Amino acid sequence: MSGPVYIFTGPTLSAEEGKAELDAIFLPPAAQGDVYRATLEQPVAIGIIDGYFERVPAVWHKEILWAMSEGIHVFGSASMGALRAAELAAFGMEGVGAIFESFQSGALEDDDEVAVAHGSAEDGYRLLSEAMVNVRATLEAAEGSGVVGRKTRTVMERVAKQLFYMERAWPTVLTQAAREGVPSRELEALRTWLPQGRVDQKRRDALALLRTLRARLDEGLAPKQVRYHFEHTDAWEEVRRRASRLPLGGTEGGEVVPEALLDELRLRGGFAGAHRAALARTLAVEQASRLGRSVDEVELQRTAERFRVEHGLLSAEDFARWRETQRVEDLERFLEDESHVRWVETLFATDALRHLPDHLRATGEYGSLLERARDKERVLAARGLEQPLLANAGVTEAELWRWFFEQRLGRSVPGSLEQYARDNGFANVDVLRRAVLRERCYAVSR
Known part of the structure; x- marks a missing residue:
C-alpha cells in the first residue's frame, strides 16, 4: 500500500523533530475537518498527536471512523491523539504510549490531563504551561530518585490538578505546594532537580508513535479493515461539506486567534459584541456558499473600492499600510468574504429588521428606546x-x-x-x- 503519511502535531513535538524519525507530512494540530481532508488525499496512515480543544472545534470521532472505513490506519498518542485513540480503540484506532494506556485503562479520564496553553504557529507553539501528565511523570521520577517523598508527591499532584490547565506551571505548583505545608527542603531539592529531571511524557509518547508507525510501514501496511458500517448521517454530511471548503492544514475557523489577542479584547469589554459580529459574518459567508455564489475579479475590485472609501483608505499607500498593520496576508480571501457579507446584508435586510426588536430585547435596550421614541412623538406633536x-x-x-x-x-x-x-x-x-x-x-x- 503506497501513499503519504500525515502527522498532526504542534506543541508536543515539532515538525523538525518528527521528520528526523519518520518520512511524513507534518501538519498543525488537528481541528474538526482536518482528518476528513487528509483522508481525501488517500494516505497510508494518519497520526494524531496534537489537536485543538477549546476555541476551535476538536477533531470529530466520526471523521476518524470514516478514515478507517476508507482503508486508512489511524494512530494516536500523547495528547488529543491519546484521547481519541482510547475512545475509538474498540473500532480499530491504534493508540501508542503510556498516556494512551492510562486513558484506556481508566486511570486517567479528564481532557485537562493533556491540555496545555501554547503560543501560535509563528511562535513555534511555545509552551506556556505544563501538561498534568508530565507533572505526574516528573513527580514519579522525583520520588524514584529520592528527591521527594511519597507524601510530598501526593500533595503536589493534588495541588497541580486543582490548577486551571493554563495556569499549571512548575513555579506556580511549587509556590502553591509551599502554602500547603510541603517541607521547604524537599521543594528546594525538587527545584534544583527539575531542569535535568523533568519528564516530558507527551514528547516520549509522540516519538513512540512515529517509531511504531515507521516499523509498521517497514513491515508493510495493508489497507485497514473495519467491522463496522459507516453511517452517512445529516450531521456528517454537514461537517464534510464545511470541511471541504478549507485546504488541508487549515483550521475549521480559518486562522486561530491568539489567546493573548483575545485577552486584550476581553479586557476592553468588546468580546461579546465582536463575537456576535463574527457570528453574523460567519453565517453570511456560509449562506453565500450554500447558495453557490461566486465572486469574479470585477466584483472583487468593486468591493475593494467600496471598502477603501468607507475606511478612508483612499491612497495606495494608506491601503498598503492598512494591510500591513491588520496582518492581511490573503487579501483576495478577505475581499471575497467581504463581498459575500455585503451581498447577504442586502439580501436579508428586511429579515434583519424583523429580528431587530428581539435583539434589542435581549440587550435590554428595547424598552428605553421605545419609551423615548414615543415621548419624542408626543412632545414634537404638541x-x-x-x-x-x-x-x-x-x-x-x-x-x-x-x-x-x-x-x-x-x-x-x-x-x-x-x-x-x-x-x-x-x-x-x-x-x-x-x-x-x-x-x-x-x-x-x-
Whole structure:
C-alpha cells in the first residue's frame, strides 16, 4: 500500500523533530475537518498527536471512523491523539504510549490531563504551561530518585490538578505546594532537580508513535479493515461539506486567534459584541456558499473600492499600510468574504429588521428606546414640529451637524455625511437630517 503519511502535531513535538524519525507530512494540530481532508488525499496512515480543544472545534470521532472505513490506519498518542485513540480503540484506532494506556485503562479520564496553553504557529507553539501528565511523570521520577517523598508527591499532584490547565506551571505548583505545608527542603531539592529531571511524557509518547508507525510501514501496511458500517448521517454530511471548503492544514475557523489577542479584547469589554459580529459574518459567508455564489475579479475590485472609501483608505499607500498593520496576508480571501457579507446584508435586510426588536430585547435596550421614541412623538406633536425645518431649530445646517456630532456624539463631523448616513441605516443624508432636526427640537423642548 503506497501513499503519504500525515502527522498532526504542534506543541508536543515539532515538525523538525518528527521528520528526523519518520518520512511524513507534518501538519498543525488537528481541528474538526482536518482528518476528513487528509483522508481525501488517500494516505497510508494518519497520526494524531496534537489537536485543538477549546476555541476551535476538536477533531470529530466520526471523521476518524470514516478514515478507517476508507482503508486508512489511524494512530494516536500523547495528547488529543491519546484521547481519541482510547475512545475509538474498540473500532480499530491504534493508540501508542503510556498516556494512551492510562486513558484506556481508566486511570486517567479528564481532557485537562493533556491540555496545555501554547503560543501560535509563528511562535513555534511555545509552551506556556505544563501538561498534568508530565507533572505526574516528573513527580514519579522525583520520588524514584529520592528527591521527594511519597507524601510530598501526593500533595503536589493534588495541588497541580486543582490548577486551571493554563495556569499549571512548575513555579506556580511549587509556590502553591509551599502554602500547603510541603517541607521547604524537599521543594528546594525538587527545584534544583527539575531542569535535568523533568519528564516530558507527551514528547516520549509522540516519538513512540512515529517509531511504531515507521516499523509498521517497514513491515508493510495493508489497507485497514473495519467491522463496522459507516453511517452517512445529516450531521456528517454537514461537517464534510464545511470541511471541504478549507485546504488541508487549515483550521475549521480559518486562522486561530491568539489567546493573548483575545485577552486584550476581553479586557476592553468588546468580546461579546465582536463575537456576535463574527457570528453574523460567519453565517453570511456560509449562506453565500450554500447558495453557490461566486465572486469574479470585477466584483472583487468593486468591493475593494467600496471598502477603501468607507475606511478612508483612499491612497495606495494608506491601503498598503492598512494591510500591513491588520496582518492581511490573503487579501483576495478577505475581499471575497467581504463581498459575500455585503451581498447577504442586502439580501436579508428586511429579515434583519424583523429580528431587530428581539435583539434589542435581549440587550435590554428595547424598552428605553421605545419609551423615548414615543415621548419624542408626543412632545414634537404638541409643538407642531413633526417635520421640523432648520428655521424651527434656530440653526444653520453646519451648526446642526456640529451640534449633533461634536456635542451629542463627541466626535468630529464626518467628511462624507452620505457615507455616514448609509452606514447607520439612513436611506440618505436627507433622512439623516430630518432625524437630527427632530432630535434637536426635542432636546430643546425638554
